[in-house]
Amino acid sequence: MERGMTADQVLKALWRRKVLVGAIVLAVFAVGAAIVLSQPKVYEATAVVRVQPQRPGEEMVQRTVSELVEQRLLTVRQELMSRPVLQRAIEEMNLYPEIVSEDGIEAAVTRMRKDLTVRVEGESAFELTYASNDPQVAAQVANRLPQLFSEQALKSRQEQAARATQLFQDELTSLSKSVTDWERKIAQFKVDHLGELPEQLEMNMRGLERVGALLQTKSEELRVAEARRSELARARNAADSEAGRLESAEHSLTQQLVGARSSWTADHPEVKRLSQELSSMREKRKDAEGRQWVERQERARVGDLIATIQKDIDALHQQAGEYQQRLDRTPKWAHELGVLQRDYEIARTKYQSVVSRRVEAEIAQDLELKSAESLFHVVSPAGVPAVAARPDRVSGMIIAFLVALALGVLTTMVLEMRDDSIRDTEELRDRLPLPVLAVVPNMHGKAEKRVLMPATGVRNGVVPPSSSDSPLN
Numbered sequence: 142m143e144r145g146m147t148a149d150q151v152l153k154a155l156w157r158r159k160v161l162v163g164a165i166v167l168a169v170f171a172v173g174a175a176i177v178l179s180q181p182k183v184y185e186a187t188a189v190v191r192v193q194p195q196r197p198g199e200e201m202v203q204r205t206v207s208e209l210v211e212q213r214l215l216t217v218r219q220e221l222m223s224r225p226v227l228q229r230a231i232e233e234m235n236l237y238p239e240i241v242s243e244d245g246i247e248a249a250v251t252r253m254r255k256d257l258t259v260r261v262e263g264e265s266a267f268e269l270t271y272a273s274n275d276p277q278v279a280a281q282v283a284n285r286l287p288q289l290f291s292e293q294a295l296k297s298r299q300e301q302a303a304r305a306t307q308l309f310q311d312e313l314t315s316l317s318k319s320v321t322d323w324e325r326k327i328a329q330f331k332v333d334h335l336g337e338l339p340e341q342l343e344m345n346m347r348g349l350e351r352v353g354a355l356l357q358t359k360s361e362e363l364r365v366a367e368a369r370r371s372e373l374a375r376a377r378n379a380a381d382s383e384a385g386r387l388e389s390a391e392h393s394l395t396q397q398l399v400g401a402r403s404s405w406t407a408d409h410p411e412v413k414r415l416s417q418e419l420s421s422m423r424e425k426r427k428d429a430e431g432r433q434w435v436e437r438q439e440r441a442r443v444g445d446l447i448a449t450i451q452k453d454i455d456a457l458h459q460q461a462g463e464y465q466q467r468l469d470r471t472p473k474w475a476h477e478l479g480v481l482q483r484d485y486e487i488a489r490t491k492y493q494s495v496v497s498r499r500v501e502a503e504i505a506q507d508l509e510l511k512s513a514e515s516l517f518h519v520v521s522p523a524g525v526p527a528v529a530a531r532p533d534r535v536s537g538m539i540i541a542f543l544v545a546l547a548l549g550v551l552t553t554m555v556l557e558m559r560d561d562s563i564r565d566t567e568e569l570r571d572r573l574p575l576p577v578l579a580v581v582p583n584m585h586g587k588a589e590k591r592v593l594m595p596a597t598g599v600r601n602g603v604v605p606p607s608s609s610d611s612p613l614n
Contacts, residue, residue, distance in 0.1 A: 154557040155550065165549035166542075173541025180537075182529035184276040186283035189521040190291075191266040218259040221269065226289050227253050234281060257286070266520065276526045283523035302505055309499035316492040323485035330474075330481060337467045339475040349464040356457045363450045370443045391426050394419040 155162055220226065227250045231237060237249040258270040269286055273279040331338055336345070398415040405412050 151554065151557075155553055158553045158556065161556075162549040162553050165552055166545040169545030169548050170542050173544060174538060177537035177541060181274055183272050183274060184279045184526040184529050185270050185272045186276070186279035186523035186526055187268060187270040187521075188283045188287055188519060188523040189262065189266060189268050190287045191518045191520045218261075220293065221259050221286060221290050222254050222257060224250055226286070226293055227257075229289055230282060230286060234278070234285065236278070236282070269523075271523075280523045280525045284519075287519060302502065305505075306499065306502040309495055309502050313492070313495045313499055316488060316495055319488045320485070320492050323481065323488050327478070327481050327485060330478060334470075334474045334478075337470045337474050339471060339478065342468070342471050345464050345467045345471070349461060349468065352457050352461045352464060356454060356461070359450050359454045359457060363447060363454065366443055366447045366450060370440065370447060374440070391419065391422040394422055 228246055231241065231246065231249050231253060237252055240249045240252055256272045258272075260268045260270075262268050269283060271279050271283040271286065273282065335341075394415060398412065398419055401409070401412045401415050407413075
């Protein structure tokens, strides 16, 4: 049966079974030591990388890569353990050739994830540790992985900057076509409504004023010409009367001269007088007819002048009408042109904004290329480890010894607790409800033999077996 044990009983039990305890301890320790000694050496190499901030660049130009490079530390472990980075490292340095040949690259990537440890240090640095059976390979991989990570991160940032630049370029091409279309529409609109545009309003008003002034001038010239024609008409009547009167007088004098010549000789005073009067009358008639011809020419000239002035006045009235029509239609075309120019200004503003953003994107892309080498700085490169990190053989030996010792003690305790043998009077008192009357000493050799005589045995004539007869002695 099971029972509790005191510390003294435990020590006595261990001492009685010291051979068994020693055998168990030696066997378990030998197995543990063999396991510890059979473990391969694993070397660990560590590299520390610091991320440089990019504040000066952001002050100079608006960056198209919105993510700060320091923010990549939040996901640095996932990125370093991503398949592209690890696969490139495996292929580049020929890692895990047996796993790759037997199970494929995916199994090698999984194994490398187990051998790789990434830990963020502070706000701008991370520590990368790689474990390998070869110290040279451990140092080589620990130094190469930060380079691959930085190349991957920089490539991603540069691709993002290039995509932003290309996006602005595509948008600029589209907006350029839109601006060109609007400019063509506005130009065609101005051609179609030339002379009636808002910017020509003042010119049309001045033209109308100028035509009005010319009309006044021509009207005055017409009035003067009409008056002159009236005067010439009245003078014509008078001239006609004078020429007729002189012609009639000349005809009368001619008859009288003919009558006188028939009556008198040429030297007669009456004949001479009539001849002189006739000559004078003819001169007056010719002079009157000459003036009449001049007046007729003047009347013709004045008539032509009046016709010309009237034609000019009609032309000026037509021009005034055209100017007035232009002025009447200008508000309508001004509204339509305003709508066109408003849409054109919107498109042009977008175009100028995109041009500015594209220039900034190109500058940002150049800055990404120029600052690539300074973004990630290896503060502490990984050196070749001289001592294996695993396994710790001394600690392993100590743990194996402690496990062996614990197993030996545990085995002894289990056997002791399942043993029902009685070895002394105290056990007898504890296990039997009868009092002990005497102890018979062990008489073998010089040792004293004691016999335990319970009172019940004497009373009933039964003597209990001696200590030497106990199966546990």
